[in-house]
Amino acid sequence: MNLSDKGKIVRISVDAMGGDFAPTEIVKGSVDAAREEGVEILLVGPRDIVESELRKYDTDGLSIQIVQASEYLVEGEHPAMAIRQKRDASIVVATKLVRDSKADAVVGAGPTGGVVASALTILGCVASLSRPVVGGVFIGLNKKMVAMDLGGNVDCQPYQLLDFAIVGIIYAEKYLNIENPRVGLLSIGAEEGKGNAQNQESYPLFKDSGLNFIGNVEGHDLLSGRADVIICDGFVGNIVVKFTEAMGNATARWLEKNLSGKIADEELRALTMAYIAETNPAGALGGGPLLGVNGVVVVAHGRSKAPEITGAIQQARYAVETGLVENLKVELEKAHQAIENRKEQ
Amino acid sequence: MTIEIIEDVVRNTVTRITRKDISQFTRTTTFKDLEADSLDIVQILVALEDHFDIEVVDEELESITNMGDFIDYINRKVAEKTARSA
Numbered sequence: 001m002n003l004s005d006k007g008k009i010v011r012i013s014v015d016a017m018g019g020d021f022a023p024t025e026i027v028k029g030s031v032d033a034a035r036e037e038g039v040e041i042l043l044v045g046p047r048d049i050v051e052s053e054l055r056k057y058d059t060d061g062l063s064i065q066i067v068q069a070s071e072y073l074v075e076g077e078h079p080a081m082a083i084r085q086k087r088d089a090s091i092v093v094a095t096k097l098v099r100d101s102k103a104d105a106v107v108g109a110g111p112t113g114g115v116v117a118s119a120l121t122i123l124g125c126v127a128s129l130s131r132p133v134v135g136g137v138f139i140g141l142n143k144k145m146v147a148m149d150l151g152g153n154v155d156c157q158p159y160q161l162l163d164f165a166i167v168g169i170i171y172a173e174k175y176l177n178i179e180n181p182r183v184g185l186l187s188i189g190a191e192e193g194k195g196n197a198q199n200q201e202s203y204p205l206f207k208d209s210g211l212n213f214i215g216n217v218e219g220h221d222l223l224s225g226r227a228d229v230i231i232c233d234g235f236v237g238n239i240v241v242k243f244t245e246a247m248g249n250a251t252a253r254w255l256e257k258n259l260s261g262k263i264a265d266e267e268l269r270a271l272t273m274a275y276i277a278e279t280n281p282a283g284a285l286g287g288g289p290l291l292g293v294n295g296v297v298v299v300a301h302g303r304s305k306a307p308e309i310t311g312a313i314q315q316a317r318y319a320v321e322t323g324l325v326e327n328l329k330v331e332l333e334k335a336h337q338a339i340e341n342r343k344e345q
Numbered sequence: 346m347t348i349e350i351i352e353d354v355v356r357n358t359v360t361r362i363t364r365k366d367i368s369q370f371t372r373t374t375t376f377k378d379l380e381a382d383s384l385d386i387v388q389i390l391v392a393l394e395d396h397f398d399i400e401v402v403d404e405e406l407e408s409i410t411n412m413g414d415f416i417d418y419i420n421r422k423v424a425e426k427t428a429r430s431a
Binding site for chain 1: 364380382383384386387388390391403
């Protein structure tokens, strides 16, 4: 049975043991999602632990099942090796449910490397793509800009960065309605020779790709609107995302301190909450899709609490219903073919 | 199954996943020469386990220095599986 057929209820497997606040917040967010989103939830983890969390809630009328997994990944393990050593880890079992068509999507709150490694080895990449990528709109202050990779691949080769750019373009075209998106390579200077070895090797590849490549962009361009798709490796991307979030929180605290007593408390609270949301949409949405694998995978933030988990499940449902994976496959094939044709000319 | 067939499968799998030209693969080539990172290696192991229906023990890989060792290891695992099912 293809659960993702239109009109079918979307079934999502959730790694109940992933993230800093697992399983408490993951289970709570999943229950809320089942209630609010009308999705079916498969909570994956050690049955006794997950069951004891689930008992705290009234789940009458909700479709929530527990799927047994005896182990789970912890921070500090080498993710790629950990999923081989812990073959019954919750993220591994949760991802296999998608592979075996028992779930339409999987949501995992980390460790990010473990979610990526599981997706890559169990679901595999769509044809013509070497690695999946974590990305999307990452800051509300610039809602028309897609950044990739935001943490999935800490070491990248130039051709992988080019793949991420193609995925970013497809995302910008299909989900943000941007025509012929401008692509920038994140570096420390606009000129061609600027940047580290990876940047310098990637630049000519981008330049000759036929993509709408505008050259190197700098940190301030993440907010300037100069590029629609900004590409970096996951090492840089993850630092940028976490710094941005921290900056948003710190600025909100600064505003609270300095405006307290000058404007109404309620107004101040609304202002700071709005500011945090604008600087931290990944947190507000609950994470981002892992793009380029043969299945819908949403990587939730490691610090996700229940509302973010609900948001991540909502994203997973949206990705299933909009045919994200199929769209990507078709468009990637076309883009790679165009690059090949260009090389032959 | 002959070692030539096994070598062919290993060569194709390794070069496909690392996106290297098949001519770069010899028995003395290392994973480092192929710029394979940990995710590449895990993908290679999973692909070979699926293909040959074997289980690779990560600790046993520690003594492997090049593709020749790796082919011999996979060959040994396939032979063990064949012997068990005979």
